Amino acid sequence: MAMANLEVRFWGVRGSIPTPHEPNMKHGGNTPCVEVRRDGGPPLIFDAGTGIRCLGRELLNGIPPGGKHKVHLFLTHFHWDHIQGLPFFDPLYRADYFMQVWSSVGAEHLQSTLERQMSRPYFPIDLTEPPRRPDYTMAPKEGVEVEGIQVEPFPLNHPGGCAGYRLSAGGTRIVYATDHEPGDESCDRRLMQMAGGADLLIIDSQYLPEEYPARKGWGHGTWLASAETARQAGVKQLVLFHHDPARDDSAVEDVVRMAQGEFANTIAAREGCNLTL
Ligand SMILES: [Zn+2]
Numbered sequence: 015m016a017m018a019n020l021e022v023r024f025w026g027v028r029g030s031i032p033t034p035h036e037p038n039m040k041h042g043g044n045t046p047c048v049e050v051r052r053d054g055g056p057p058l059i060f061d062a063g064t065g066i067r068c069l070g071r072e073l074l075n076g077i078p079p080g081g082k083h084k085v086h087l088f089l090t091h092f093h094w095d096h097i098q099g100l101p102f103f104d105p106l107y108r109a110d111y112f113m114q115v116w117s118s119v120g121a122e123h124l125q126s127t128l129e130r131q132m133s134r135p136y137f138p139i140d141l142t143e144p145p146r147r148p149d150y151t152m153a154p155k156e157g158v159e160v161e162g163i164q165v166e167p168f169p170l171n172h173p174g175g176c177a178g179y180r181l182s183a184g185g186t187r188i189v190y191a192t193d194h195e196p197g198d199e200s201c202d203r204r205l206m207q208m209a210g211g212a213d214l215l216i217i218d219s220q221y222l223p224e225e226y227p228a229r230k231g232w233g234h235g236t237w238l239a240s241a242e243t244a245r246q247a248g249v250k251q252l253v254l255f256h257h258d259p260a261r262d263d264s265a266v267e268d269v270v271r272m273a274q275g276e277f278a279n280t281i282a283a284r285e286g287c288n289l290t291l
Pocket residue numbers: 029030093095096193256
């Protein structure tokens with residue numbers, strides 16, 4: 015079987031709230047949005063944090079109106095930092111772009127939740143007015159193949175719930191596990207199973223171990239827990255993700271160095287970073 019080429023691009027890597035401050039700009043201030051393509055095919059987008067705005071501009075760059083394009087957006091959950099960029103995603107305003115939104119957590123409220131965000135008094139433009147008519151789909155537990163990539167959701171431990179996603183194509187595997195607090199036995203076991211042997215694990219690493227006790231129950235993990243998960247699961251590369259708003263670039267670099275002491279092949283997610291697997 016020919017290995018598929020999976021390309022990952024980070025458009026937003028910051029947790030909780032955008033942080034467009036100078037000391038943070040190397041890693042970036044936009045909230046979560048990750049793009050994945052197989053062999054240069056159409057994009058699968060994971061989360062609609064503020065990073066999705068620049069992705070939308072890039073998608074339309076040089077493409078005149080007309081034709082038919084499809085965009086798949088997979089949401090992990092509905093906390094602000096994962097949906098707040100959606101109203102600023104330009105393809106939403108083009109009749110030649112058709113968007114399919116997938117969710118597994120709270121999928122029964124998927125449409126109403128997104129429509130409420132994009133309606134008065136929160137926003138001047140309504141999501142239900144044409145051409146803004148996405149299709150809303152529950153991501154099936156057993157997984158679904160989209161643009162040649164098998165996408166499987168699985169539960170993470172987060173207040174209100176959150177979905178991780180495992181992406182597989184031709185033997186290459188990526189696990190996206192943002193907004194996860196280790197400590198729930200069944201979620202931890204499932205994550206370990208899904209991440210087992212993955213080429214890339216992108217995982218919530220918001221806190222320092224010493225910060226964690228005061229943040230227990232907030233739904234996020236530490237770099238140390240991420241490094242341990244990566245080692246136990248035998249992944250090839252670890253990407254620390256969902257950086258704390260208070261962590262500036264030099265603090266993120268310190269975290270990476272400490273994490274590399276536990277799991278050598280570790281990097282921090284950075285806006286604009288491309289990884290080819
Ligand atoms: Zn988040």
